Amino acid sequence: MKSDKRNLIAAVSVLLVVGFLATSLVSYFTSSARIRETIVVSELPLTSDNIYSEIQRDLIRPILISSMMASDTFMRDWVLAGERDVEQMTKFLREVMERYGAFTSFFISEATRTYYHADGILKKVHEDEWRDEWYFRVRRMAPNYEINVDPDMANQDAMTIFINYRVFGYDGKFIGATGVGLTVNAVRNLIQEYQKRYQRTVYFVTADGKIVLVSDVSFVPEANITEREGMSKIAAQLRPHSTGTFEYSRQGGSHLLNIRFIPELNWYLFVEKQEDEALRGLRQTLYTNLAICALITVIVLVATWLTINRYQQRLEAMATTDKLTGLASRHACDILLGQAIGDSARSTEPLSIMLIDIDRLKSVNDQHGHLAGDRVLCGVGDIARSLLRPADILCRWGDDEYLAVLKNCTIDDAHALADKIRNANAATVLHASGQDLSVTASFGVARRRNEESAGQLVARADRALYAAKEAGRNCTSIASG
DSSP: OOOHHHHHHHHHHHHHHHHHHHHHHHHHHHHHHHHHHHHHIIIIHHHHHHHHHHHHHHHHHHHHHHHHHHHHHHHHHHTTTTOHHHHHHHHHHHEEEEEEEEEEEEEEEEOOOOEETTTEEEEEEEEGGGOOOOOOHHOOOOOSEEEEEEEEEEGGGGEEEEEEEEOOOTTSOEEEEEEEEEEEEHHHHHHHHHHHHHHOOOOOOEESSBEEEEEEEOTTOOBBBBSSTOHHHHHHHHOOOEEEEEEEEEETTEEEEEEETTTTEEEEEEEEHHHHHTTHHHHHHHHHHHHHHHHHHHHHHHHHHHHHHHHHHHHHHHBBTTTOSSSOOOOHHHHHHHHHHHHHHHSSSEEEEEEEEEEEHHHHHHHHHHHHHHHHHHHHHHHHHHHTTTOOEEEEEESEEEEEEEEEHHHHHHHHHHHHHHHHHHHHHEEEEEEOOOEEEEEEEOOOOOOOOOOHHHHHHHHHHHHHTTTTTEEEEEEEO
């Protein structure tokens, strides 16, 4: 019975755990797949579009300013007129800075190699000066402008993003380079604002893979994506003007990445989100669900255990207790008698039994009804139980028979106890169905012999009971031997 109970509890546990785990994990993986799909298909591309729009407003504006300066008739006329009034140029550059909020503005003449700044003439540029290499690169390049990051000599070498724009005369001849600059920190602040607003990591990469602007401190300044963990394959797939969504692993985490080419800057905009961060809330929900499932499982198992125990106790009580009299049943008595015989065999203590049979119970049932008969059965049992010793065992043996197991009891003591119960029963008036009833009982007692089995002992007591019946009832007979 205990094994069956343990198997049932184990089966219920497995069903609950498997059911809850399957439901929670399927829900988690389904939701995580949807979140991932949403990030890849919608969130990252939409963020890239929004940032691109803001870049056009925040970063491309300096390109437009530089283009305006390069095509301004004043600048071209002033250069072609021989650059006679320096104050006019410096005033022009100063107004550009003040009107458009640029960090710096400049013009370098091809004719004189003079570096004009809003504060005046800064220097002469030379091909053998490393700090002037950018100008001679601009002279040779095919595009009309470039974006370059260099220290600004006019501002204590602060790192500055320069938009270097080529200037041509009316005849199409190259006459110099002009442009404006933004501090790197100012641009980084813009990127930090994007990152804060959209909760994404935002950075820019040049066509050759160089990371030029980033606000995330985990990036190495001036690093290349080919050197960044997990991104070498992405670098190999990067093509001119390519756009798309990628995935890579770094430090054990999965990163989702959207790349968009920005033609105005000739850079790539990288917008990425760590998948673990996106799933953190969902994962917390999973842990909470699993904790709730574990609690429910424990509650169900405890309730199941208590219910099984309660019904087991009821079944055991039904199997071992006579429903009418409340005495031990025949089945229970067989077990208890076997245990008593085993105890007696291991010791020198005597063991006796007593069979009790109610005289003419059928007549009571026929004359007064079965309810009266039941009252008689209960009454006789109550009298016997009240007079037996605490260590004695009394059970209902048959329809109108009782068997008492008398431990450490000699045959003489058993005989005396039987007469005591018989006399008390004969003197007792029972009330049933509005009538007073008095019944007698016959007794057969026997002491266990050495090596005698339970069946043999009961058979001798039964023969003694039969002898008491034959002797006229309401008497006690001792088994022979």
